[in-house]
Amino acid sequence: MATGKGFIAALDQSGGSTPKALKLYGVEEDEYDGEAEMYGEIHKMRTRIITAPDFTSDKVLGAILFERTMRAEIEGIPTGQYLWEKRGVVPILKIDKGLADKENDVQVMKPMPGLEELLKEAKETFGIFGTKERSVIHAANEAGIKAVVAQQFEVGRTVIAAGLVPIIEPEVDINSTTKAEAEEMLKAEIAAQLDTLPEGDDVMLKLTIPTVDGLYDSLADHPRVVRVVALSGGYSTDVACEKLAKQPKMIASFSRALAEGLLKKQADSDFDAALGANITKIYEASL
Template structure:
């Protein structure tokens, strides 16, 4: 584990840029960027080339710096590609001072017990070793979803997150556990109550030297996750935008002290392939400034 990166993740001001759209979400991300599906059709390689160009434009932008951004979450294909001739994770850390994190989940199972747990992750230990040794990745992120208040389902969801997290910690990396509560859950507060209780139980059971991060839906009750933010085993607690607009997500974030952003769609909101570099950077700079201010509340 890189102690310099760990110190940065734990105590530096800023937020996490989520640049990890995968196969299923890539068309939506490209569409928002102004690239329709007819630009690549069934050619998946071209689709991933286009999204890497988008991510490269974001990462190389003058406004995308360590002054506001702590870390960047990468899709595995992005980790395996280069930016300006430098492996992406190395570019982030060596050129920008931004901590590289890898998305490791492979999508979600169908809903059962009001949750969608992660699909199996083939070759996980090999991926973690390669990420650590060859690609210089600091940590990982894995997402699952909670659709409503269901004790059994949420317990299964959270237990799976910690099981994957154990593999990540054993590989010497720091996991971000992301059991997302759907913002449209009919009983969102009750679901969050159950989630909090199960997270508390699992965190308390970790060894004292364990280090994890959490990425959670902005809570219904302000400062609901304050005890996790203060826990020495929890390096950082981040919030996803979860379908909220950037403005609404920022407003909620500002009411939750110590909670930082880990936004994807909300970060790239307003960016377009047709913008000049000057307009692109101005739009991105404005987004980064707004998210940063909400994250240092």
């Protein structure tokens, strides 16, 4: 994860984002009945992606999973185990329970009851390597950004204590009118928190592609940072890859951009070709 060439696939749509992901895949809401069928459909989609010919460690370093996906199986094998043993891809678990209401121009994470038990199970039962937890910053509000980063590192320390590597994800809204200013504030807060981590307590960072190219290079060089990865944040695949290619020390961790153009009704050959093209494009932008 620290030195490999490739990117991290984000396959962790959950809750409210699942119907949207399915709709983009060509599955309308009237094609499934209730939550169980909805999650069944999204697992079929993820299975199709994970088992595709190009979804291997040649270009994909890791994959972020929703908790239900971690507990589900592919070809009779738990998803995380399948990723590692059959694809050579590192399994990562999304642990946040969604976002709180906006306050001070940010949304911190909702409480995560039972987190320690989940982390123990993820590591010992399902062979998970690390976690991902997301907050959102909507504007350059110093108090709000400080609160987001403090909470992220508090959760991160819990993850580290469980023997896992946290991916700290304070997303900056790509449509914010103060995006560049917010990113400068965010960088300073993250750097200050990184300096408090003892040797061996390492994290990854998942950040919006910055307005100023190379802004986060110094964070990538910090001894406590395993890797800095970029979220696509709503950019199209082409735009996200174009912007990422200008960031020397960031690799991709894309969700919507990875699945762009994939449809349930596609023949397997067409699906695999479209996914393969996306994987290659994202991989090359990550080099």
